[in-house]
Amino acid sequence: MNDDMHRYDKLILVLALVPAAFGALFQGGYFTWQAYLMMVLALPAVLLFVVTRSRHGWARAGGAVDVTMLAFLGVCALSMVATVYFQATMVAFFKVLFCAILFYIVFNVTRHTDQLDLAVSILLGLGVLLSLIGLVAYVGASSRLTGSFWTWLGTHGLTQGTSVTSTLQYRNTFAAFLILPMFLALARALDVRRWWARVLYGGLAGFFVVMLILSQSRGSLLAFLITLIVFPVMLPRGQRLKGILAVFLLVAALALTFWLKRDVFLPMLLSMTLRIKQLFAFVGGVQDASLYARVVMIRDAWAMLLRRPVLGTGAGTYQYVYTQFRSIPFYAKFPHSIVFEQLVDMGILGGGAFLALIGSLLWRGLRIARREQAAVFAGLLAGAFGNVLHAAVDFDWSLLVMPVLFFVVCGLLVSRERREPDVAQPHVALGHRHSPRSARLLTGVAFVVVVWSAVFVILLSAANTALAQRAEFQGDLPSAQYRYRTAVRLAPLGAEQKADLAAFLQTKVEASAQDQGAVGREVQQLYEAATRLNPRMWAYHDALARLYLERGDARAGVEAQSAVDRNPLRADGWFVLAVARNAAGDQAGAGQALDRAVQLQEQGSN
Known part of the structure; x- marks a missing residue:
């Protein structure tokens, strides 16, 4: 060789x-x-x-190691579906x-x-x-x-x-x-x-x-x-x-x-x-x-x-x-x-x-x-x-x-x-030995480009989120907003990035914005997108329920119930559900939710 x-x-x-x-x-x-x-x-x-x-070509470990490695990678890929x-x-x-x-x-x-x-x-x-x-x-x-x-x-x-x-x-x-x-x-x-x-x-x-x-x-x-x-x-x-x-x-x-x-x-x-x-x-x-x-x-x-x-x-x-x-x-x-x-x-x-x-x-x-x-x-x-x-x-x-x-x-x-x-010992090439070197090189380079391009994009999104949190802590709100928005653009399928931007706009920008209605609508759209992308995360449903309550939206009860279903031992979630049911005219349901909130709070839940 x-x-x-x-x-x-x-x-x-x-x-x-x-x-x-x-x-x-x-x-x-x-x-x-x-x-x-x-x-x-x-x-x-x-x-x-x-x-x-x-x-x-490159060597394989052989035996069960290669088989189980491939199997685990395959199940990881399948779990994305x-x-x-x-x-x-x-x-x-x-x-x-x-x-x-x-x-x-x-x-x-x-x-x-x-x-x-x-x-x-x-x-x-x-x-x-x-x-x-x-x-x-x-x-x-x-x-x-x-x-x-x-x-x-x-x-x-x-x-x-x-x-x-x-x-x-x-x-x-x-x-x-x-x-x-x-x-x-x-x-x-x-x-x-x-x-x-x-x-x-x-x-x-x-x-x-x-x-x-x-x-x-x-x-x-x-x-x-x-x-x-x-x-x-x-x-x-x-x-x-x-x-x-x-x-x-x-x-x-x-x-x-x-x-x-x-x-x-x-x-x-x-x-x-x-x-x-x-x-x-x-x-x-x-x-x-x-x-x-x-x-x-x-x-x-x-x-x-x-x-x-x-x-x-x-x-x-x-x-x-x-x-x-x-x-x-x-x-x-x-x-x-x-x-x-x-x-x-x-x-x-x-x-x-x-x-x-x-x-x-x-x-x-x-x-x-x-x-x-x-x-x-x-x-x-x-x-x-x-x-x-x-x-x-x-x-x-x-x-x-x-x-x-x-x-x-x-x-x-x-x-x-x-x-x-x-x-x-001689390597056992994973690829065919008669394959041209250029084909193996192009295949390897293409694999690296595809995987590491995705890695680099995710890294940039995560880095922008970290920089946005730092800028927010330092009081540099324009820079923080720019970083949060950049993180959202780089992670179109990321629920956290959308929820982070929504929370920032809601707490730091909306009150002082010239067009508060536009900012409010964007906040609502971001939270709704977060719940669609990650429907199992209770926090997004809870935030959306509170937003709907502030605006008198009848969907508050649905989102509050979704938050409680996904986190049934959280007292605050039951309290929000009680308020939403009361606003919808369901006095009995509101009372049951409030009793459960008090019970959980006495048990140490917040």
Whole structure:
């Protein structure tokens, strides 16, 4: 095979890791503009990969991995037809496609040990950077340091009280992220031969564990301990004894460190112990508000699945549908479990395809890790396993960086399947070998242009919404209005953009406008469009009902009833329904709605 094809593999690999680094440093890619900027940052790697693979094609993972990957992508695409809100499902589909693309790029360009070592070093460096940022923020918060620098750290969400979140916004997500670099450092300690390097990497693994403790994340600690227990099983037969010894040495070193600095760590360990005791007590029947809410959310997710069992409500739509099915006055955008989120969003077909994909990747990784002599493969497998294990009980994967890291790590791990040590096996081209290079190049470029054009448009819309909110906060209303309108034009199928513009015009523009009637009509049209595009979102029906009430429109009762049907545990919604029914002359119905509003308010609903 022509070596020119692989000349830029290291560069492509580094460029493919740039989105993960950006996401880790900027709130995990939680907001839409951050997630799509991650995709734009991957464009150089994608283009270079397409150009370099245009001559010989690109390799497949083979077996169940390719089949389940294609099946999951297919169900995601199919869910756009059955979705309750097309824009949200399209956004979710592009995220899944992005993870799949990064997986195959990393899989193809990681052909030699030096490329694998480079990727592992980058991931370790990213873990060190986030940990140092979190440590500095923790020192400032725990010591109550003053000054502009410490104030800046305290106001940018790097800690929650004295719990470290670093740049990942949530302490649970930061702790789950640390599982990967911790096991990579431990694996490096097993692979290197020099004693000082073993001490260095062992100390680095201990540092990551300390930062995990400082996060005070109960679920992440349990996920880490489970992964630590099974880690020796992931190692090749000749490395297992060394792995068990390394784990014991790590635990002993940490115990000594905690004892020497017990004034710092003892309160945290006691707090963590108490939280874990609460978990086991909850399993035994003792009530705990946080854990109870998660159990109820999973139970409600099951009810949502039974309503639309085959294809679900559409990828990315959980947050718009959950209020209709919740059984307690508690709301969350995600069900704190990636498994139940996939089941609700894409039904049994999507949930089954997702579990099959995750299972095929981890099973392939286990076979490779136990076959290869280097412990780094077991480290990669442990990092991927810990990542998805914690996502099964929390909302980590709502931050795009976490699934990106999972699929990148799996790409590094699975890449070993199709090469011999020091000699790459021939690729199995996905395209026909007799196809002209120009045809493959044009096909690849066309795919990139279509997908990334859509990504770029969504990014611009989300960025304009963020800029509009900033301008509104700063009092620059003309700029805010321009940004909101631009966001609407760039997202013709987006209900949020229309509702945001309507709310802005209604609260900031209409009262001072020369033609208040025209502005009022535009507000009404925007809200009506939002309810058509996303009919499951109660807030749009509620806003439209209030607007109709102000104007004496008889449709107020219909919209108020729609809002209540989609969010029956919201007291304000029942109050609006009571007013609408009273205005329509339905005194009995108004009284029933008002009684329900009072009852919900007494129960803690707002």
